[in-house]
Amino acid sequence: MLMRKRLILFVLAILLISPLSHTEAATPRAYNDRSLIYLTFDDGPHRQTGALLDVLKKHKVKATFFILGNNIKGNEKMLRRIVAEGHLIALHGMTHDRHKFYRTPTTAVREMQDVQRRVFQVTGVKSNIVRTPYGSDPYMTLAHRRAMTKAGFQMWDWNIDSLDYRYKTDNRRVQNQVFARLDANYKARIASIILTHDHSITPTALDYIIRNAKAKKRGYAFRTLQGLKNPHNFFNKWKPHR
Numbered sequence: 001m002l003m004r005k006r007l008i009l010f011v012l013a014i015l016l017i018s019p020l021s022h023t024e025a026a027t028p029r030a031y032n033d034r035s036l037i038y039l040t041f042d043d044g045p046h047r048q049t050g051a052l053l054d055v056l057k058k059h060k061v062k063a064t065f066f067i068l069g070n071n072i073k074g075n076e077k078m079l080r081r082i083v084a085e086g087h088l089i090a091l092h093g094m095t096h097d098r099h100k101f102y103r104t105p106t107t108a109v110r111e112m113q114d115v116q117r118r119v120f121q122v123t124g125v126k127s128n129i130v131r132t133p134y135g136s137d138p139y140m141t142l143a144h145r146r147a148m149t150k151a152g153f154q155m156w157d158w159n160i161d162s163l164d165y166r167y168k169t170d171n172r173r174v175q176n177q178v179f180a181r182l183d184a185n186y187k188a189r190i191a192s193i194i195l196t197h198d199h200s201i202t203p204t205a206l207d208y209i210i211r212n213a214k215a216k217k218r219g220y221a222f223r224t225l226q227g228l229k230n231p232h233n234f235f236n237k238w239k240p241h242r
Ligand SMILES: [Zn+2]
Pocket: 042, 043, 092, 096, 133, 134
């Protein structure tokens, strides 16, 4: 009987301790803490990815890369470097063709399974974190969402669009856009998930964004989307709880 009691206490202790082991650097912050920034890069790997990785390394910042399956061939080394430097690999489909990807719920799931397999073959990492091409709005129907969830994928959109694909090398406009939205999220007390692209954001703009976010007296910290529950996406509006 005593043994059993001890066993129950032991199990309870483990249950109490275990959530801590999932947090990064044992910080008590929730993912929707307004001082957290999640940098995300879509559509890579790309020839510019290396320069972006250099900037992240310089600032000791980890980010999330949503990989496009059709861009892996010839860029395998870069994909492995992303993993080796501690960033999170996530999935962005194969074709980036909205007609092909969203044609049916099955085509969407298949593209994610394809890129998942290819990423695994190259890096040994099996990711189930996905961002669908152009984000979930407006092409993801309820049937698409259900199929994706049933296949075990966790879908993430963003709440700051850097507009890097529009402004390209016009760094100041990208930077202004990001900091205007960062201020808005801070006021709204929500974390920031920033959308950028390997092929569009310049290393200079990335460097500026990280440096100036860190310089603000808001205690900003950068995280990957690893291990988070309740993904933020456009159809499942996240509720800030602070
Ligand atoms: Zn994309």
